[in-house]
Amino acid sequence: MPQPRVRDLLEEAILEGELKPGERLRAEALAQRFGTSRTPIREALLQLEGQGLVEVEPNRGAVVRSFDRDDVLDLYEIRALIEPHAAARAATRIDPARIAELAALCDAEDQLVANEAFHRIILEAAESPRLVVAMRAATGIPRSFRTAFWHDERQRAESLMCHRRLVAAFEAQDAQLAEAVMRMHILGAVAFLEETWPTHH
Amino acid sequence: MPQPRVRDLLEEAILEGELKPGERLRAEALAQRFGTSRTPIREALLQLEGQGLVEVEPNRGAVVRSFDRDDVLDLYEIRALIEPHAAARAATRIDPARIAELAALCDAEDQLVANEAFHRIILEAAESPRLVVAMRAATGIPRSFRTAFWHDERQRAESLMCHRRLVAAFEAQDAQLAEAVMRMHILGAVAFLEETWPTHH
DNA sequence: CTGCGGCATCTTGCATACGAAATCACGTCA
DNA sequence: TGACGTGATTTCGTATGCAAGATGCCGCAG
Numbered sequence: 255m256p257q258p259r260v261r262d263l264l265e266e267a268i269l270e271g272e273l274k275p276g277e278r279l280r281a282e283a284l285a286q287r288f289g290t291s292r293t294p295i296r297e298a299l300l301q302l303e304g305q306g307l308v309e310v311e312p313n314r315g316a317v318v319r320s321f322d323r324d325d326v327l328d329l330y331e332i333r334a335l336i337e338p339h340a341a342a343r344a345a346t347r348i349d350p351a352r353i354a355e356l357a358a359l360c361d362a363e364d365q366l367v368a369n370e371a372f373h374r375i376i377l378e379a380a381e382s383p384r385l386v387v388a389m390r391a392a393t394g395i396p397r398s399f400r401t402a403f404w405h406d407e408r409q410r411a412e413s414l415m416c417h418r419r420l421v422a423a424f425e426a427q428d429a430q431l432a433e434a435v436m437r438m439h440i441l442g443a444v445a446f447l448e449e450t451w452p453t454h455h
Numbered sequence: 456m457p458q459p460r461v462r463d464l465l466e467e468a469i470l471e472g473e474l475k476p477g478e479r480l481r482a483e484a485l486a487q488r489f490g491t492s493r494t495p496i497r498e499a500l501l502q503l504e505g506q507g508l509v510e511v512e513p514n515r516g517a518v519v520r521s522f523d524r525d526d527v528l529d530l531y532e533i534r535a536l537i538e539p540h541a542a543a544r545a546a547t548r549i550d551p552a553r554i555a556e557l558a559a560l561c562d563a564e565d566q567l568v569a570n571e572a573f574h575r576i577i578l579e580a581a582e583s584p585r586l587v588v589a590m591r592a593a594t595g596i597p598r599s600f601r602t603a604f605w606h607d608e609r610q611r612a613e614s615l616m617c618h619r620r621l622v623a624a625f626e627a628q629d630a631q632l633a634e635a636v637m638r639m640h641i642l643g644a645v646a647f648l649e650e651t652w653p654t655h656h
Numbered sequence: 657c658t659g660c661g662g663c664a665t666c667t668t669g670c671a672t673a674c675g676a677a678a679t680c681a682c683g684t685c686a
Numbered sequence: 687t688g689a690c691g692t693g694a695t696t697t698c699g700t701a702t703g704c705a706a707g708a709t710g711c712c713g714c715a716g
Contacts, residue, residue: 280667291701293494296669300498304505306588313668313707328585336589339536384529384593387507388537391592392585481697492671497699514677514698 260288261298268307268318271398275320279308307394321395323451330447332392334440336385337373341420341436344379345429352379353424360417365404366397372417376436402450409446413439461489462499469508469519472599476521480509508595522596524652531648533593535641537586538574542621542637545580546630553580554625561618566605567598573618577637603651610647614640 264284267273279299281292288295299316302308310316321329352375359375362368377389403409416439423432465485468474480500482493489496500517503509511517522530553576560576563569578590604610617640624633 282667285701292668293700293702297498297501297699301501301505304502304588304592306585315668315708325585328583331583332585332589335536335540382529382532384507384526384533387505388533388589388593391505392589483697493698494670494672498669516678516698 259298260290260294261301263288264295264298265302265305265307265394268302269394269396271396273318275318275396277318279316279318281315305390305394306392321399323453326395326399326447326451327444329393329395330440330444333389334437334444336389336392337377337440338433338437340377340380340382340385340389341423342429342433343382343385344376345424345427345432347381348376348379348424353421356417356424357421360414360421365410365413366401369400369413369417376420403443403446406446406450409442412442416442460499461491461495462502464489465496465499466503466506466508466595469503470595470597472597474519476519476597478519480517480519482516506592506595522600524654527596527600527648527652528645530594530596531641531645534590535638535645537590537593538578538641539634539638541578541581541583541586541590542624543630543634544583544586545577546625546628546633548582549577549580549625554622557618557625558622561615561622566611566614567602570614570618577621604644604647607647607651610643613643617643 264273273279281295281299284295285292299308299310303310303316307319308316309319356372356375359368359372377386380386403413416435419435420432420439423435465474474480482496482500485496486493500509500511504511504517508520509517510520520526557573557576560569560573578587581587604614617636620636621633621640624636
């Protein structure tokens with residue numbers, strides 16, 4: 255097991271919300287926090303910039319990217335594009351063991367974490383390395399932006415239903431169905447976002 | 456204008472084919488080449504890794520990514536997904552000045568360079584920052600892999616026709632048409648690749 | 657009271673130094 | 687002859703120093 259790299263620790267800190275959007279990231283402070291020097295921190299920040307999690311301006315430092323309504327909708331529009339495609343590819347490539355994992359995740363305790371794992375497994379099952387990097391570059395946001403979903407009973411039920419339908423589609427190796435369900439799943443999230451996060455602020 | 460960053464010089468060198476796929480990238484040698492030290496080189500390599508142009512393995516160094524047939528087809532499959540979407544968004548957002556630029560590019564001398572600019576303008580006109588980074592992460596390959604297109608007369612003619620049709624679609628702000636033409640355009644390239652680059656090696 | 661200029665301080669960007677891991681070469685032993 | 691182990695050399699990863707650019711504060715003039 256490789257020791258945890260600074261990049262991953264920093265990514266986790268941002269996704270967990272310990273470092274908040276808009277917050278200035280001073281290299282020296284982060285170095286102390288992770289018990290290392292500024293060099294690995296700088297490298298991590300540059301990698302995370304390519305992932306859209308931080309913004310680095312030359313000679314002015316890095317800040318955690320801020321995500322307003324338009325950003326998040328933009329992001330989900332790309333998910334709505336990429337993930338159905340990934341699901342379609344996965345339908346004819348995924349192996350039974352993975353399908354079992356997906357099925358298990360439907361009954362998991364922590365639905366927030368389970369949901370992430372669920373989508374990641376499908377993305378990887380698409381067996382398109384480029385698709386993975388495209389998603390990574392486009393879709394990282396702090397989890398706090400997604401917790402709203404899991405507080406709404408109807409949304410949670412619909413999500414779970416979609417996941418179960420996806421498992422069924424994979425078992426039947428039905429690419430069209432998988433694609434359609436995934437598109438509905440993502441667009442459902444978009445609609446929920448637009449409802450609960452109205453324009454007027 | 457900011458001075459040319461090492462990252463861009465290195466990217467150019469790879470896209471131009473000066474550094475060939477599979478070639479080992481020793482930090483010290485690159486540092487001398489660009490008249491700098493290893494630190495900026497390391498940072499550039501990590502950024503380009505996120506862009507899919509190089510592969511960095513811990514404690515073992517960086518290599519220019521090799522692109523085999525499957526890689527390139529995988530890449531074009533993602534273009535076929537993203538660029539039609541970008542074209543559809545651009546159709547209702549692009550301003551007339553940009554359309555004029557696109558029209559001018561159809562008559563440009565260097566079709567290889569003009570083609571790149573053409574697609575970049577459309578991508579930016581989609582006004583989706585996430586879409587831009589997704590494309591960048593997914594679609595960088597050395598230009599040598601694309602030169603084949605411009606040696607085939609029929610392919611060149613079809614390409615030019617698609618470009619002109621796209622300009623017309625933008626003038627009419629017809630998102631559906633723009634999307635369809637762009638999809639045909641990219642899938643045409645895929646078909647050409649599959650013809651000219653047969654599986655049997 | 658407000659806007660501006662200059663100085664002190666802080667932060668970044670790059671170069672360099674040093675320890676650690678990997679690679680390579682060579683000699684030994686089966 | 688071939689496989690393996692050991693030492694030398696190369697290359698990477700991290701820490702730190704220093705110069706250049708950015709930030710912030712205070713005083714001054716209008």
